[in-house]
Amino acid sequence: MDEPMDGDPRASFVLYEEGRAQPYRVQYDLQGLLGALEGLPLGKEQRAELRRLYERAG
Secondary structure, three states, X not given: OOOOOOOOOXXXXXXXXXXXXXXXXXXXXXXXXXXXXXXXXXXXXXXXXXXXXXXXXX
């Protein structure tokens, strides 16, 4: 998983089984994520940048 850069805020992952890769997208609690950012040991600017990235994707 990575930061959403394609405009789709859902989490993305790939399962590799039997020689095939299958991509998936799943919903997650964006507001919960944004709230959790406040508890991270980051500087104010770093938190603000992460918030902007996630809000822009949503």
